[in-house]
């Protein structure tokens with residue numbers, strides 16, 4: 001076929017674009033909690049976090065998943081704090097999927113039994129969305145955003161130190177074949193590196209597993225960046241943690257730990273700083289991440305705003321930090337409290353059978369055992385319309401598809417094509433049996449000519465390189 005001229009080619013492109021389905025419409029929100037270790041069991045902020053999550057259910061970008069990246073309590077012995085958070089998060093059961101992972105304060109040598117008693121897999125609290133678990137503290141759940149299915153894998157603190165966890169996660173992600181978000185407490189380091197435990201997660205899991213699109217964590221302070229995996233595809237890395245305050249002008253957002261004696265060690269560690277000794281204080285932030293999936297551009301757009309200040313209606317919680325807090329080196333100054341946006345190219349990781357779009361316009365969307373597009377072999381299949389479910393008589397034998405073209409909307413269905421044992425087969429024609437095809441024989445003179453020409457050119461290059 002003749003290649004069309006520039007203007008004609010532009011028209012062809014425009015016509016093709018017009019024929020494509022529109023970009024998926026609604027956005028969704030992922031809600032990232034910060035480390036909550038500084039809240040007392042009677043701190044009302046615990047309830048405000050969950051109130052905030054529930055309030056987002058009816059927003060324009062409905063909540064798809066809630067993430068607690070660890071350090072639920074300040075140490076494993078604080079059974080009252082675990083019980084409190086368990087009760088509050090329990091309000092999300094059956095409403096919204098969520099993941100809670102162990103932070104270093106939830107057990108220094110492994111998940112503390114008190115943490116597991118409330119947030120272990122064995123509690124059954126993740127069952128409604130559970131895909132698989134390695135043990136009580138490492139598990140995967142499924143959630144949906146704008147019609148696209150995702151896997152979220154929660155990993156305990158320092159998972160690389162415990163045999164089997166990261167290989168299990170790698171296998172789960174590879175077999176589930178969904179765009180995946182990994183949650184682990186300790187991961188990135190501002191601005192470009194990783195903590196030791198995070199480096200191990202990146203090296204042993206993230207960089208080589210192309211299904212992973214994002215890693216969410218706490219522990220470190222505000223940081224958002226996009227890195228590339230070994231295949232050159234984007235991975236979003238987002239940390240959010242406001243457990244300490246910024247000493248440089250954000251005092252009103254910042255409330256010191258009230259629990260003097262337990263959490264005001266900052267006084268001894270950081271001479272000159274002060275602690276708020278009024279009971280019941282704790283800072284309260286959630287980080288809403290707005291997500292827009294664009295299957296045509298093969299990208300996911302993320303935007304995030306300043307952390308929501310849960311106690312904005314409670315001015316009595318205002319606490320002025322002192323500059324001495326900065327000696328901890330924790331207060332992130334310029335990167336704290338920022339808003340931003342980034343577009344994440346997802347290339348092969350957003351497939352036609354898991355993009356929330358009816359790509360072939362037959363009225364069926366994506367792989368879904370309960371009634372998706374019959375052409376989709378799995379969520380990872382890259383076409384909704386293989387030859388055996390495309391409504392065409394591809395081999396011109398008078399028979400169309402696995403069902404005569406019925407499911408593809410053919411007005412006058414034929415008998416089924418005999419080669420189509422299943423709608424997901426991508427070939428109506430019987431496979432060839434003999435070796436060298438007729439078309440290949442025609443190409444032989446061209447290949448011989450190309451070989452001679454390449455031989456001459458490489459010889460010329462070699463000569464030019466000689467001194």
Ligand SMILES: [Ca+2]
Pocket residue numbers: 351352353354355356357358359365366384
């Ligand atoms: Ca689709």
Ligand SMILES: [Ca+2]
Pocket residue numbers: 357358359360361362363364365366373384
């Ligand atoms: Ca379809």
Ligand SMILES: [Ca+2]
Pocket residue numbers: 386387388389390391392393394400401428
């Ligand atoms: Ca066909």
Ligand SMILES: [Ca+2]
Pocket residue numbers: 392393394395396397398399400401417428
């Ligand atoms: Ca046919």
